[in-house]
Each structure stands twice: as structure tokens, then as C-alpha cells.
Amino acid sequence: DGGITQSPKYLFRKEGQNVTLSCEQNLNHDAMYWYRQDPGQGLRLIYYSQIVNDFQKGDIAEGYSVSREKKESFPLTVTSAQKNPTAFYLCASSIMGLVYNEQFFGPGTRLTVL
């Protein structure tokens, strides 16, 4: 089955520790995205990548880092510099092109920093 997987579903970390969230897709999509969602709020874009080995900051990139070494993988690291990292993190992917591109979302990772 094609889709996007995120792991783990729940993650607990101590304050001051870096943590890496996994996102993998087998849809052969060029573009991948990371969003953050806080309770009762919409999604906010952290980083996105349109091609391997290239990525751009979204609206709230501070305290986060990403890499895109393979087309199917786009891991997100939440660093100790992120002041309020507890949130629901969602990864998405889409094809790129001149026509509309539906974004497919993973199930999300709920990160809690203690």
C-alpha cells in the first residue's frame, strides 16, 4: 500500500534534548512538508522540500532542522533551541507541477517534552 508513515506515534523527551521525528513516503512524491499543530489551532508550516538535497524554511523554522538525502525520507529534528516543542507534528507529501497537487498527510507524531 502506498502512503506516508511517521514514527513514533507518541514521543516523550526531557527538556534540552534533541529529538528526530521520522517521515517516510512510498508515493514517489517530489515534495515533502513538515507542519506543527498546537491544540485548537490550524497547521503551521515548519520546513518543506521540493527536491532531494534541497529544502526551504516555512513560517516557524526556528529551533528545527531537516534533511532530504533521499526522495522518500524527510526527517525533522526538534532541537533544544525550540522554546516550546510540545505539539502534534504532521508530515505531508505531494507531486510537484503546474497543476493542483493534493497533499497526503501522515498520521502524525505527538511530541511531549517534560
Added chain:
Amino acid sequence: DAKTTQPPSMDCAEGRAANLPCNHSTISGNEYVYWYRQIHSQGPQYIIHGLKNNETNEMASLIITEDRKSSTLILPHATLRDTAVYYCIVRSDGSSNTGKLIFGQGTTLQVKP
């Protein structure tokens, strides 16, 4: 990308049609209207999109006014499983398209038995 305005919440009786409005008065000619929904603690799911004409698929219908300043998503026979947050998003598609979606706070639809 144009900004959208949606009511924060709506109720609908099971089996009845749910009509979710969205205002996008600053929409420009090359901007599409997209609808996604998010069931609690899951990733958002694409529902439908349109430019000028009304659109229908197996999930819903999208009615866009002639001036394109507002639209309505219609779920023809709402079920309890349609309880979710519904996001209306306006975005341009074209050579400058980065694929980014800008999510507002959406409308929380509660379908009641």
C-alpha cells in the same frame, strides 16, 4: 495567497446535509479553493478543490459563487464519522507554486445523532 474566514463551529443532524461556508473576498483569478478535513488526532485529508465551476466527487460538493468571493462545502448526508475540523484554503497553482498550504483554524463540524 488569499485569506479565508470560516465559522468556528457548526452542528448538523445525522443524515442531513451539512453546508460549511467560507469567505475569501480577496481571492485572485488564479487561486483555487481547497477543502481539507481533520478528524481528531489524525492527519488532514483532502476533500475537494475548485476554481470557478461547481465541483462534485464521492465525498462532497463544492459550490463557488459567481464572483468567487465565497464558497460552500456540502456533505449531502452527514454521518457521525464526518465529525471533524474542516479547513478552507485558497492557493494559487502555477509555475510559482511551492505546494504550501496555509491552514486557518477551520470549522469544527459536530454531527449529532
